Amino acid sequence: MERKFDEELRDLNEKLLRMATMVEESISLAIKALKERNEDMVQEVLRREEDINLIEIDIDELCMKLLALRQPMASDLRFITSAMKIAAELERMGDQAVNIAERTEELLKYPLLKPLIDIPRMATIAQEMVRDSINAFINHDEKLARAVCERDDEVDNLNDQIFRELLTYMIEDPGTIKRAVNLILIGRHLERIADHATNIGEDVIYLVKGKTIKHHIEEKRGELKG
Template structure:
């Protein structure tokens, strides 16, 4: 964990602390959205899914609050060095969390449709995938709050298991569709939900990359480990 700079103006330090708390709150709301959207899917709970859709406005409002707060800090405090990187990172991260909220909302909308279709498989892969992306999101936000570049690096390198679960779901849904055309509607919505979760995982690792830069002032070297092979998948109809 890196050492945070101390400021002679106490109110300035309090403002930076408040900024980190606002990001943490926004991240916590997004984590809850991901968890509830997935639980609504697995439990076939359309009421919970509807709640998730309605709660997205709170995340959007927080993003606007953070943007206004950052602009005020830039104008009045004129931060430099590490403080400037924190403010810019907060702007980028709040946008990333807002996108995560959008993906969770989209997953919840599709969960409502899936609840009206015949059950298709156990959906345990969705629970596993949601847990992984929630852990990565929490880790990335904690890294920002605690000024911990090492923790951010761990999250940045942890996306591959998410992709592996996604690949398994992708193949499973294709199999269901080939076995019985009546499965196509539910399986298609489930594929989109799985892709939403995979994109949430990508945004979590993007946030971690931003945190690394905010703390250390340098970009991470190399390519992020990935294992999503769905784009190159070949579908072969059963004979």
């Protein structure tokens, strides 16, 4: 029985890793479609959404089964509830990849507005955050998880910069408006991906430390006391 449970936990771990890989690939593909103006890649991202949705349900059902049948305690319990949360974050990242692909599809109807520099840079950071958050989960690496959370501001700042620059484009030349709005939305989708990676980072810290750092609660509770 103990061994069977260990196997089930390993199975859960592997499923989460597979899901993470699928989501990473969708994000990469969506950004590549944008950079290379490739319609086939757009369609490929849209096609893959379904698989990501199905594996999330699969993980969720496995977690419920483990909670019901194994009645896990302490660290196993935290692992299983974290797995449910991480799967939900990954699924939302997959949705954002689809959003980026849909915006790209719009952009392909028009000539390139300007060479893309900041958006690919933002995408690279967001993708690194996704990868690091998953690695932090696999290796129970609290330090890496905290590093992910700290990079969130970097992405937010880049997004603000992109937003302001594109506003300037639109104001100077109304012919750029449709394209600029779509690029602004892509910036926001990337920002959301970074947010989800940050949420996973927080889940990992909780998993390792057994306490929550969500919404900087450590400081807040300190403030209330102090």
